[in-house]
Amino acid sequence: MLKTIDLRSDTVTKPSQLMREAMMNAEVGDDVYGEDPTVNLLEERAAKIVDKEAALFVPTGSMGNQLAIMTHCERGVEAICDSLAHVYHYEMAAAAMFSGVQLHPVDNLHNDLGLGNLKDHFRDPQSFFPRTRLICLENTLNRDGGTVMRPEQMAAVYRLAQEYGLSVHLDGARIFNAALYLQCDVTDLTAYADSVMFCLSKGLGAPVGSILAGPKDFIAQARRNRKAMGGGMRQAGILAAAGLVALNNTALLIHDHEKARHLAAELSTVPGLKIDLGKVQTNMVMVETENMTAQEFVEKLSAQGVLVGTAGKFTVRFVTHLDVSMEDIQNAVEIIKEVVAYKNA
Ligand SMILES: Cc1ncc(COP(=O)(O)O)c(C=O)c1O
Structure with a gap:
């Protein structure tokens, strides 16, 4: 055949035998009460890996990105992203649907061509324009064929964002792929974003799950927003156990x-x-x-x-x-x- x-x-990918055994043996509790030790361990470990204060286990990468947008932004503002971004093409206009946020796509934000003009896309706060609040980067950029953004390019965006009081969210669904290609530590990339989402369920092989990481107060609010979105899972340690195995698969x-x-x-x-x-x-x-x-x-x-x-x-x-x-x-x-x-x- x-x-x-x-x-x-x-x-x-289907979960490996090792993953299935880890899932079967996972110690669990009610994660909405913060009582699932396996979820807590995954969140702690994941935060450390991307060098952020705290992390949140979420069902999907899309939910991670959308919680980031919801948590960084108030309603009626704009978030800039590359015109090829996943948040723009493949997330069902969820930023508009759930957060009242308008996405502002910029051609070539991902490379030097667009970086030079980025400032021109920040809205003039003294006018009828919506206020610019957030920049979403994506590394690797899926719709561009999984191409990487170099640390110095990310740093340039981050510096500009800080200068203008904007936040930066990194859709790092495949951030470990980027780090491997660039032969750098993943933290050399995540350093230039206030929040980062990465997927356990893509190349790392977990059946379900992504991580949203960032400052402690940001993650505390994202946790509330996750509950509001129906993403508060109970004995999620069954899934987090697979995520912990997945974290060993980066190499x-x-x-x-x-x-x-x-x-x-x-x-x-x-x-x-x-x-x-x-x-x-x-x-x-x-x-x-x-x-x-x-x-x-x-x-x-x-x-x-x-x-x-x-x-x-x-x-x-x-x-x-x-x-x-x-x-x-x-x-x-x-x-x-x-x-x-x-x-x-
Ligand atoms: C770059 C990028 N971000 C976010 C996602 C969303 O992940 P999920 O399918 O878990 O919602 C994907 C999925 O393919 C992706 O490629």
Whole structure:
């Protein structure tokens, strides 16, 4: 039988045996009363890893980002983000829905091109404009193919934000991927944000869960907001136990990067496919299709057991993760070559 090779996302990983055992044996309590020792341990450890005072275990990355927006901002203000940001494209306009916050997308905020003009996007407080309150960064930037923002770029944004009395939130869903690519400590990146969200349920392999970290009073308010959003979980230690195992997996992400680079190098030689190899920095590969739409390509691959996602009319996204081996990648390459050759013939 055809083995499915699932390259749609790093969220598709299944919990390892070690994780399942940790979940089964987790000591639990009612976390809404603050009495779950496993959640408390995860929050303590996570805060330390990103060098923040406190942390909050949340069900999803989206909730982490939205709690950050809700907690940093009052209603009727603006939050700046990159025009490719996850908070802008993929979170159901939740900032408007739940926090009354308007997102203000800025092209190339993620790189030097947009950084130079960032100040021009801060609103004039003496006018009819909404007040600028927050800047959301995303590292790695998903919709840009998992590209990184360097510490000095983040520092430049943070300095400007401080000068203008704005807060900075970091959507660090894949911040450990960024740190590995940049060969820096994760704290060299998180230092330039007031709050940071990172996901346990992506490349790190946990089945559920993300972390929001920041100053103590900020996290205390975010905890209240989490309850208001229906995110107060009870014996959540079952899930936090998997999160604690996931925190030990950060170094493994390097293999995901190797697999992505191998995939990109192989596919870049295939006529009819185009890849910007400079953007293959972490665990994603964006491929432009020349002779068919992304949807057609996805369907043809799916019929051969290779699952990938579309990221535009002619753009397909491949994501490597713990549950695909280098051998799976090589098999996927062979299948892709056949599909494209058939189409080119
Ligand atoms: C950059 C980024 N931020 C936030 C999220 C949201 O995470 P979740 O799917 O856990 O809500 C994702 C999910 O893919 C993401 O890629």
